[in-house]
Amino acid sequence: MRVGDIAIGGDEFIVMAGPCAVESEQQLLDTAISVVRAGARILRGGAYKPRSSPYSFQGLGVEGLKILSKARQHTGLAIVTEVMSETDVEVVAEYADIMQVGARSMENFSLLERLGTCGRPVLLKRGMTATLEDLLRSAQFVVACGNPDVILCERGIRTFETATRNTFDVAAVPVLKTVSHLPVIVDPSHAAGVRALVPILARAALVVGSDGLLVEVHPQPDNAASDGDQSLTLEQFDTMMRDLDPYLGLRQASDKSCVAAGGIN
Numbered sequence: 619m620r621v622g623d624i625a626i627g628g629d630e631f632i633v634m635a636g637p638c639a640v641e642s643e644q645q646l647l648d649t650a651i652s653v654v655r656a657g658a659r660i661l662r663g664g665a666y667k668p669r670s671s672p673y674s675f676q677g678l679g680v681e682g683l684k685i686l687s688k689a690r691q692h693t694g695l696a697i698v699t700e701v702m703s704e705t706d707v708e709v710v711a712e713y714a715d716i717m718q719v720g721a722r723s724m725e726n727f728s729l730l731e732r733l734g735t736c737g738r739p740v741l742l743k744r745g746m747t748a749t750l751e752d753l754l755r756s757a758q759f760v761v762a763c764g765n766p767d768v769i770l771c772e773r774g775i776r777t778f779e780t781a782t783r784n785t786f787d788v789a790a791v792p793v794l795k796t797v798s799h800l801p802v803i804v805d806p807s808h809a810a811g812v813r814a815l816v817p818i819l820a821r822a823a824l825v826v827g828s829d830g831l832l833v834e835v836h837p838q839p840d841n842a843a844s845d846g847d848q849s850l851t852l853e854q855f856d857t858m859m860r861d862l863d864p865y866l867g868l869r870q871a872s873d874k875s876c877v878a879a880g881g882i883n
């Protein structure tokens with residue numbers, strides 16, 4: 619799948635990085651300049667934020683989209699950002715290169731149908747209680763409505779374990795890559811919930827054949843408006859990227875073995 623000059627689901631391991639939420643021009647530009655230097659190809663940042671409390675920061679909306687577009691101009695990074703509602707699809711598609719559907723919206727079927735005609739690739743996150751079949755059925759809504767460009771994202775599921783925010787379902791990657799032709803990426807940040815675990819989950823994702831990552835990075839995580847605990851600092855992101863280098867060869871090897879393994883069940 620192509621996004622500008624970027625091929626997702628091909629030979630290159632594509633890293634998407636940036637803050638959970640767009641907070642200011644300075645915050646986003648500082649992050650963008652740093653992540654592009656470290657090797658990221660796509661900038662993430664939410665302008666519309668699904669929050670579990672109505673009293674939490676809800677995102678900057680259109681102002682956030684404009685800041686994302688400035689960062690693209692400045693760095694050449696493509697933009698991925700969340701769209702929460704059918705009524706926002708048009709405006710988000712005006713600014714974004716990839717439309718993110720959050721875990722909480724994976725079963726918003728009218729949103730998925732509308733994304734079938736949005737003219738942009740869709741990054742579909744697995745719902746926190748969704749099976750892989752549920753995820754694939756949601757992807758089919760987008761595809762059946764006319765948009766073949768869907769990227770699947772494993773971001774951890776709810777289990778009885780409380781040591782991590784969610785449980786990274788590592789088998790989801792080879793299973794999805796075996797039963798579907800769609801690119802599969804992993805979001806280690808929402809799986810971990812704490813920044814110390816993000817690099818090692820990222821490494822695990824890479825070696826099981828993920829096509830890329832979606833990682834939260836913030837210039838000052840302790841002051842972040844959302845998800846600061848799981849956001850890497852700019853330096854930590856740079857280190858994580860360097861540490862992934864030796865594993866890139868293993869990713870290719872694992873891709874071949876997972877295709878050879880055949881279907882599920």
Ligand code: PEP
Nearest residue numbers: 638720721722743773808
């Ligand atoms: C996010 O990417 O910031 C986000 C809200 O993720 P999820 O939908 O996976 O919870």
Ligand code: MN
Nearest residue numbers: 638834844845
């Ligand atoms: Mn987040």
